Amino acid sequence: MDSLLSLRVFAAVADARNFSVVAERLGLSAAMTSKHVQHIETQVGARLLNRTSRNVSLTEAGTIYLAAVRPLLEGLDEVGARLAQSTIDPRGTLKISLPVWLAEPGFVRMLAAFQARHPAVTFDLDLSGRQVNLVEDGYDLALRVSPALDEGLIARRLTEISFLLVASPHLLDRIGRPRQIGDLTGAPFLAYSPVSVGGRVRLGLGPNAPETRMHPVLQSANETVLFQAALEGMGVAIMPHLAARPYLAEGRLERLLPELSPPTVGLAAIYPERSYLPAKTRSLLDFLAGVEGFGGSTYLA
Missing domain, CATH: 3.40.190.10 (Periplasmic binding protein-like II)
Structure with missing residues (x-):
């Protein structure tokens, strides 16, 4: 038998002082309502309700027990309502x-x-x-x-997310602006260490994607350091387009080889x-x- 339901039945009967009213409200038979109360009394080992043909009242043990379980039932109802609401309203x-x-x-x-x-x-x-x-x-x-x-x-x-090859204008003024990917061979490179190994860079996917090998001058797993180093002209970097966009718009970075499809x-x-x-x-x-x-x-x- 569902002990939680039995607790709710007991509390409802204690409040209504009537088995029939509670049975109708909860959609239970009168016999099943009585069984739920008996189930709780068996569990606690005490009579909780006095029953006569005319009325129902709490025993002393029932009064003590109801006072103890009511906050628990109310707490469960409150939490249930809050959780149900959280599936409807973002919070x-x-x-x-x-x-x-x-x-x-x-x-x-x-x-x-x-x-x-x-x-x-x-x-x-x-x-x-x-x-x-x-x-x-x-x-x-x-x-x-x-x-x-x-x-x-x-x-x-x-x-x-497209990953763009970028560099600062003053770096490009110094090393020249590449016309093809081979022009970047040996150029200073800011390597994202979880991906870039030995300065090898491939633009695009597949075995035929063009690639080159640059010279890593700074290697890190922290993209912020790499981006700042690119702005300072330390080397060529590969940046997600969302991150690169404002710097490109401001002219603080230039996109290299835009005719080549970027890795996406x-x-x-x-x-x-x-x-x-x-x-x-x-x-x-x-x-x-x-x-x-x-x-x-x-x-x-």
């Missing part, structure tokens, strides 16, 4: 893992627009660059360009597989899908 903290290069004005304005639309949602952002475990570390979702997924995760593809990787929102996706997560996913650069019409840059 709570969204813990998200992001690549470092998304720490740029356009993406932050996008988050601000979402939060203005859903003020009950707050953000906890991790831009450390580390590969977090979404389930064990308690993340709601991650934005990743990695095609591999951990077990138990699902992904929603948002957009394509899908950006996906990855989240733990759940039967019921919280409204805060679902709403952000839908919002991202409706913003250019993230699937829709106008990226807020």
